[in-house]
Amino acid sequence: MSDTITSNTTASTTAEKEICSTPNCGKPANLHCPTCEKLNLKPVSNFCSQDCFKLFWPIHKLSHLTIDEAKQVSSAFNGFKFTGKLRPYKITPRRTVPAGIQLPDYAIDSVPHSERAADRRNTPIPIHNKEEIEIMRELARMSREVLDLAGQVAKVGMTTEELDIIVHNAIIERGAYPSPLNYCGFPKSCCTSINEVICHGIPDLRPLQDGDIVNVDVTLYWKGFHVDLNETFLIGNVDEAGQKLVRVAYECLEKAMAILKPGVMYRELGDVIQKHANQNGLSVVKSYCGHGVGRLFHGNPTIPHYGKNKAVGTMKSGHIITIEPMINEGTWNDDMWPDDWTAVTKDGKRSAQFEHTILITDTGYEVLTKRTVGSYIDRLKKE
Numbered sequence: 298m299s300d301t302i303t304s305n306t307t308a309s310t311t312a313e314k315e316i317c318s319t320p321n322c323g324k325p326a327n328l329h330c331p332t333c334e335k336l337n338l339k340p341v342s343n344f345c346s347q348d349c350f351k352l353f354w355p356i357h358k359l360s361h362l363t364i365d366e367a368k369q370v371s372s373a374f375n376g377f378k379f380t381g382k383l384r385p386y387k388i389t390p391r392r393t394v395p396a397g398i399q400l401p402d403y404a405i406d407s408v409p410h411s412e413r414a415a416d417r418r419n420t421p422i423p424i425h426n427k428e429e430i431e432i433m434r435e436l437a438r439m440s441r442e443v444l445d446l447a448g449q450v451a452k453v454g455m456t457t458e459e460l461d462i463i464v465h466n467a468i469i470e471r472g473a474y475p476s477p478l479n480y481c482g483f484p485k486s487c488c489t490s491i492n493e494v495i496c497h498g499i500p501d502l503r504p505l506q507d508g509d510i511v512n513v514d515v516t517l518y519w520k521g522f523h524v525d526l527n528e529t530f531l532i533g534n535v536d537e538a539g540q541k542l543v544r545v546a547y548e549c550l551e552k553a554m555a556i557l558k559p560g561v562m563y564r565e566l567g568d569v570i571q572k573h574a575n576q577n578g579l580s581v582v583k584s585y586c587g588h589g590v591g592r593l594f595h596g597n598p599t600i601p602h603y604g605k606n607k608a609v610g611t612m613k614s615g616h617i618i619t620i621e622p623m624i625n626e627g628t629w630n631d632d633m634w635p636d637d638w639t640a641v642t643k644d645g646k647r648s649a650q651f652e653h654t655i656l657i658t659d660t661g662y663e664v665l666t667k668r669t670v671g672s673y674i675d676r677l678k679k680e
Contacts, residue, residue, distance in 0.1 A: 317345040319353040320450045320463060332361050340454055356459050360504060362387075367456075367502035373635040380632050381493035381645030386503040389458060391484045392465050398474050401518050401594070407482045412593050422589055422597045424615035430656060432520050433591065433617060436473070437654055437665035440517045440524040443467045445669070447487070447513045453533045454504050457489035460513060461500035468517055476516035476523050476594055483638060488514040488527075495582055495623050495631055495640040495648040507533035510543055512650050516594065523594045525619050526666040527652040538626065539647060545577045546624040546649035549602075553620050554655065557612060557662035563598050564608040570622045571604035582623035582648070584631050585640065590654055591617050603629070614659045621652030 317326040326343035328350070333341040342357060344350040350357075369387040394400070403409040425433065446467050447460055465486035468475045475486035483499075490498035490512040491505070498512075505511060514527035529543050549570045556569060571581045587600030598610040602622040627646035634641065642648050656663040 315343040317349050318342040318357065319344060319349040320446065322349055324349075330357065332358075336361060336363075338454065342454070356462050359456055359458055359502060360454060362502055367504075371636075377635055379645070380641050380643060383492055383494065383641075384503075385499075385634065385636070385639070386456075386501040388484060388499055388501045391479065392462075392486060394469060394474060394478070398469065398472065399518070399520070400474060401476065401480075401523075403480055404474065404478070407479045409480060409594065412595060415593060415596060417597050417599070420597055422610055422613070422616050423591060424613060425591060425617055425656075426615070429522070429591070430615075430617075432522050433524060433654070433656070433665055436517055436519045436522055436524045437526075439471045439473060439519070440515060440526055440654075441666050441669060443471070443517065444513060444515050444526055444528060444666075447515070448528060448530050451505065451511060451513070451530050451532060453507050456502050456504050457491070457498070457500035457511070458502050460489055461485045461487055464513070464515055468515075471517070471519075473517040473519040476518045476525070477514075480594065487516075488512070490514070490639075490648070490650070492647050493642045493645050495625070495642060496585055496650060497638045497640055499636060499638055505532045508535055508539070509533070510535060510539050510647060510649060514650075514652065518594075522591050524654045524666065525590050525594070525621075525652060526654055527621065527650060529649040529651060541577070542579065542624065542626055542647055543649045545574065545579055546622060547651045549573050549581075549622040549624055550620055550651045550653065553602075553622065554653070554662060554664065557655065557657060558660065559612050559614050559657060561612045562608070563600050563610045563612065563618075564606050566620060567601045567606045567608070568604045570602045574622070574624050580625045580627065580629035582625060582629055582631060585621075585623060587618060587620045587622075587652075589617065590619050612657045614657055616657040617654065617665070618657070619652055619654050621650055623648055623650045 315326045324345035326345045330342045367386045370385045478486045485500045489500045509532040512529040516525040553566045581603045589596035625648045627644040630643035654666045
């Protein structure tokens with residue numbers, strides 16, 4: 298490390314009000330990064346001590362890349378007509394996991410063999426026993442901790458690559474595997490979907506900007522099971538329309554969960570979601586669905602989020618599912634970037650999403666990935 302932080306004498310009043318940039322530190326920061334200042338990066342990162350600065354340096358230094366360095370992208374995007382303002386930046390090589398972490402069947406060759414072997418048309422929805430449910434509860438608790446950490450540190454100037462590093466390390470520290478990593482070749486440990494990106498955005502070296510919304514989607518694999526959840530976070534000063542979009546997206550999830558209980562047909566969830574979205578002048582994506590989760594990353598049932606769908610299946614106690622409505626400001630239609638992962642709105646307008654992993658119980662449901670006291674607090678204006 299070539300930099301040493303010094304007292305911020307030029308902006309001491311502002312710096313004293315800053316919080317240390319090292320994740321989970323929380324201490325007042327009155328030291329600043331000289332490289333940030335030299336490159337005229339805004340905001341300048343502040344730290345409480347030399348120790349915190351050294352600890353966070355491997356991640357923080359990524360923000361010092363020049364715009365030209367960060368924008369190095371594949372020639373596959375040459376001539377591509379983007380639907381919105383977002384552009385891809387450089388993606389770093391895929392990370393590794395240490396020995397001793399249990400690997401899913403696709404970790405080495407990228408092929409989800411168990412999913413492909415499952416006949417989803419003729420296989421019943423799994424009913425989980427007590428032991429399996431307890432594993433999923435514990436895994437859900439860990440998954441919530443990881444997502445909350447991402448929400449707590451996401452801010453203006455941070456790259457989604459930095460978020461991916463933080464998520465990756467947090468998952469490994471808990472003895473789990475980041476499920477997205479090399480799933481069908483996905484290159485990162487979480488998905489980060491900004492503004493017009495509906496889902497499956499790849500973390501890269503683009504700094505988050507004031508007014509962005511970003512969805513962070515994390516899935517953990519542990520003891521043979523997956524747990525999946527995501528939230529959309531507000532970055533800096535998001536306009537009222539963006540705040541409404543994010544709020545309504547979460548309300549759509551809440552309203553869908555409210556009808557969960559044995560005997561309800563899975564196709565009914567889409568009617569509830571689309572009704573609330575349309576009442577607020579928003580639309581529902583049709584190309585991507587909720588799903589069963591557990592031993593398979595994606596399994597039965599398939600759960601569309603739009604109305605009048607033809608989903609098969611009736612809820613039973615012991616089912617474990619995800620609901621993850623993707624709500625758009627404009628059209629529901631989607632497009633795909635040439636990376637074959639990044640799904641974007643057809644008209645370039647913003648999209649927001651929330652997801653929980655949920656257990657159907659004898660009398661209703663249990664949100665396994667429910668928020669806790671330490672969870673990210675919504676920065677939304679309430680009507």
